[in-house]
Amino acid sequence: MAVTSAPRIVLACVTWANGDLAVLGASGAGATLPTAALGASQPPADAADALARRTLGRVPAWRSQVGVLREDDGLSIVYAAVVASGTDAVAEFQWRPVPRGGGAASLRAALVHLRERIDREPVAFRLLGPTFTLSDLQQVYELLLERRLHKASFRRSLMAAHLIEPTDAWRSEGRGRPAQLFRYAPRRRRGVQRAVRFDLLG
Amino acid sequence: MAVTSAPRIVLACVTWANGDLAVLGASGAGATLPTAALGASQPPADAADALARRTLGRVPAWRSQVGVLREDDGLSIVYAAVVASGTDAVAEFQWRPVPRGGGAASLRAALVHLRERIDREPVAFRLLGPTFTLSDLQQVYELLLERRLHKASFRRSLMAAHLIEPTDAWRSEGRGRPAQLFRYAPRRRRGVQRAVRFDLLG
DNA sequence: GAAATAGTGTCTCTTAGACACTATTTC
DNA sequence: GAAATAGTGTCTAAGAGACACTATTTC
Structure with a gap:
């Protein structure tokens, strides 16, 4: 048993709103994606669903693991998710337009992940x-x-x-x-x- | 800081030998894939390369992260790798024929990963x-x-x-x-x- | 020459993209 | 009628698969 910080779940949840793609982020200045600590012995997919339930009120219509990144403050397990157009965010989260070309590494990876799967899974x-x-x-x-x-x-x-x-x-x-x-x-x-x-x- | 065991790197390293696909495994009865503990603040890709160097004597010609699995004894970060036909294994590792249809979950995931990438990356x-x-x-x-x-x-x-x-x-x-x-x-x-x-x- | 493997020429059918068109609405 | 958007018919060119063939080797 080493003393390590638990990996973090990062959720890039995308929807279609006003003719554009939007991603769920924390309200406020920084456009940070929702995150949660992964529980010991919790399956990562369960943690991603729990995080979606907390920030959206529901489990996404489609979800897929993007990968693991080593970030400054530990490991991030990134999930891409998709919810139906018209779904509302809850509490201190809101839909933001997907930044064209830029954005955090985890969001970019999630968008690439969606693009690569659009012809094999019902993402759209x-x-x-x-x-x-x-x-x-x-x-x-x-x-x-x-x-x-x-x-x-x-x-x-x-x-x-x-x-x-x-x-x-x-x-x-x-x-x-x-x-x-x-x-x-x-x-x-x-x-x-x-x-x-x-x-x-x- | 929670007390957690560090995630493990699992390497599914594939080559082509005797007209069939082969995967690198530990010598002996069980066909277990090489594993290594991920160092605190070590990037997972570096750990995968280090593991390949230890079990093969070289960095693979192509490598890609498959994903993270929660297993009984902790998190496994699975990597798929490919080396040129003719590469020898070192020490207590050897090439084994890829089991058709069966095998461990991590190996099956790695093979699916290779199949999905063969038309976008030079895997073959x-x-x-x-x-x-x-x-x-x-x-x-x-x-x-x-x-x-x-x-x-x-x-x-x-x-x-x-x-x-x-x-x-x-x-x-x-x-x-x-x-x-x-x-x-x-x-x-x-x-x-x-x-x-x-x-x-x- | 037979068997085995490598490599090619030609036909057909499918389909992606171009183009131009028709259809139905609001103003 | 003009503008806007939805939806379709037809042509062409590229390419995938079938088939049958030629080429070069060992025995």
Whole structure:
């Protein structure tokens, strides 16, 4: 038994608000992420959920461990989490716009983590509410991937994957044609495995 | 300051030997992965490298943090590492065939970690020696991905990515036509960003 | 020549992206 | 009707997989 300070849990909890990504932070000047000490013999994922419950009032819709960082004052176990658009923060926590390009190392790592998982896990769908328009969904993908996507192509491959189903509701934002609302309803396991990609290496 | 046992570093170090993947383990009956206590204020990556140096005599060609697990006797910080085919283990450690489907949780997590990164980081190339045949490379991809790949298609997209260059050496394995040796020599950054994939979700 | 392995040419089918269009709303 | 946003049809080019082939070695 060595005398060590217990590792700390750091939670980067992201949502989609006002057409932008927002991250949960402590109120006040510094944009610090919520943290908690990890209990002896407590599983880190449980600690992350407990921390979310304390700062948000609920367990996130999706959560994943980002990794461990050695920081000045000890070890930080960073978690990325995602909650549905419209979820309110509690007490002394609030949603802040995600800083473009900058921010603390743990937040940047969490955003990279989300970006790397968006095509394998339902990150984008958990960021949205129970129903959403296809423009909403595309905007979330574009924010997380930090690049523009082709509208027709996005919709075609989305439909081909059978991940969503239309509702009979439509939403009008004031100007322009109303958009149909969809819900996340994955039907297919996974299709044919596709080729190895070498184009991301180098 | 709480009284806690320091987290442990666990190293899942993989190589390619005798046409199969092998993992470095302690000699003897139990197939336990090498471990080390993490020093207070020591960065985990440094501890993983030091552990590799102690059990292999060298720093791995590629290394990545897999994550933190709460185990019975404390926290384990798991690292996946890869060394070139032909590297010898030292002292009381040896290469063991990777158990198909089974094995300890930390080893399974490390193998999933490698599989998820093979198309974004040069994992397969670091598993091979400085020169290799295209059949070697394809076999490593097939072992890591656990599925067969199409030979002509594999080679076409590999060449299109400009990741390797031919040497003027050929290797003959006894039977069959000798194969040309290639080396890893990535030339291109990355091509055009391609579409979002929905087919891995669901 | 048979067997084994390396390596290639060609066809087809799928699909991503471009482009241009139609549809439905507010003003 | 203009502006804005949603949604679609068609063409093209790239690429993945199937198939069948050629090439070079050992026996």
